[in-house]
Amino acid sequence: MKYVIVTGGVLSGLGKGITTSSIGLNLKARGLKVTAIKIDPYLNCDAGTMNPFQHGEVFVLEDGGEVDLDLGNYERFLDVELTIDHNITTGKAYLAVIEKERHGDYLGGTVQIIPHVTDEIKRMITSVAESANVDVTLVEIGGTVGDIESMPFLEAVRQLSIEVGKENCFFVHTTLVPILPVVGEPKTKPTQHSVKELRAVGIQPDAIVARAPLPLGKEVRQKISLFCDVPLEGIVSAPDAGSIYEVPLILNRQGLTDYLMHRMALKGGEADMKEWKSFVDRITSSRDLVEIALVGKYTHLQDSYMSHVEAFKHAGARANVKVKVRWIESVDIEKRGVDILEGVHGILVPGGFGDRGIEGKVMAIQYAREGEIPFQGVCLGFQLATVEFARHVLGLEGANSTEFDPKTPYPVVDLLPEQRGVEDMGATMRLGAHEVVLKPDSKARDLYGSGRVYERHRHRYEVNPAFIPKLEAAGLLYPGMSADGRRMDVLELDGHPYFIASQFHPEFKSRPLSPSPIHYGLVSAALKFRG
C-alpha cells in the first residue's frame, strides 16, 4: 500500500481538497486504483451537527455518512463512492480510544495521546486503505501545520511513513506564495516558515504545491527548492485557475504525477485524460449564459451550497452553457419582495433547517409557479413547494411544516413517524441512499432514464401522505416514492414547463461526466425559457 499525504501550511482555504482530488485523478488516469481519506481535526464526531457557516456544506454519502465537503470533491473527481470511514475526525479517534479504555482494553496502562490516540488514527487510516483494495490511498490532513489540533494526526502519519517505509509514503505540502501589490515580487518566506514547522514535527515534504495569484517562474521555484530541501521537480506552481477542474491538468503539465510515480516506484500506463479535457474545455469555453437564482439562507458562504454549484457546472457542460448563479438570501425576498428575482431563467430552492427565511422561499416558489419559471426544489425546497401549493392553490390557510409551526391547522409536512422520540441530534436523520421508484409517465422518469434510482437523503420531516389525494387532484403530482410507497420523494406540477422537486439531494451524486438529471433538466429548461 502506498500513501500520498497532503498537508497545508501558511493559511487555510488554499485548496488542499482540490489538490488531493487532482493528484488522485491523475493517478487514476494512469490506471492506478486510488481512494482518499479526509482528516478533520475537530472534536465533532462527524460534520452532521455543524452549521454550514462553519465549514460549508455537509456532504452526504451513500451510506448516510454526514461528512466534510472535501469528500464531495473526492467523489466528483475520482468518480468513486466513499463511506463514512473515509472521514476521520478528532472526535471519532478519541471516542474510539475512550470506549476501549472503558471496556478495559488497556487495563493497567496509562492511556495517552502517544501511542494510544496515534495508534487509533493509524488503525483507522490503514483499515480504510486495506478495505478499499487500492494501489494508492490519499490522506488529506485538514487545518494548518502548526495548529495544536492537528498535532496527533501529523505524528500519526509520521509514524505511518516509518512503518510502511519512506518509499511508500509521499508528502505533499500546499502553501501560499503571496505577491505583494507594491513590490510585485512573489514572496517565498511564508512557505519557508511553514516547511520549517512541518520539519519540526519530523516530516520532510517530497513536493510543495505553491498557490499564488500567478504562475511562479523557475527562479522562485528554485529558491523554494533550495530553502525547503525539496528537488526542483517537486516544486509545483498552482496559480489561480479558471475552474477547479483544470487543476489536475495544471499539476500534470508540471510533471508532478511522473515525479510522484517515479519516487514511489509506481507503474502505470499512458494518462487517459481525453474526456476530462473535453469537459474542462466545455466549461471554460461556453459563452452562452443562463442565470439561476439560488434562494437559500447560507448564501453569504457559497461553500454552503458547493454540490449545487458543481452540479450546475456539470449540467452546464452537458448543455453547453455557462450557469451563472444569482445568490439570493431568502430573508431579502421577505424584506424587498420577489423583484430581486426578476430576469432569472430558473430558480432553485435547496435544503435547509430552521425557520429563518422560510417565507421568502415560499414567495420564490409562488413566483416560479405562477410565472412559469423553471423551478427545482430540494429537500426543504420540496417540502415548501408542497406548503406553497397547499396555501395558495388548495386555499389551506396557515398550511405549514410542523418544523416551523407545530400548531398549524394543515400539517402538510410533518415529522417522519420513526423520528418521534428521537432525542440525539447526531446521525439520527433519515440518511443516505434509498431507492426511489419513479412512475412511467413522469418527467423525472424521463430525466433519469430509469424507473428505479438510488438517491441520497437527509431529513427528519416528510410530505404528509394524508394530504396527497387533495394535492394530486389539484395538479401537484407525486410520481416518485420510496420503494415501500410510504414516503413521497418527487413532486411535479402538472402543466408547468419545469417544476420538479425532490425530497432527496440529487446534487450529491452529480459528477462532471454524468450530471444530476434534475439539475440538468433545470438548466435545459432555463435555456428554453431564456429563448
Ligand code: GLN
Ligand atoms: N429541515 C427539513 C427536514 O428535516 C429539510 C432538511 C433538508 O433540507 N436537508 O426534513
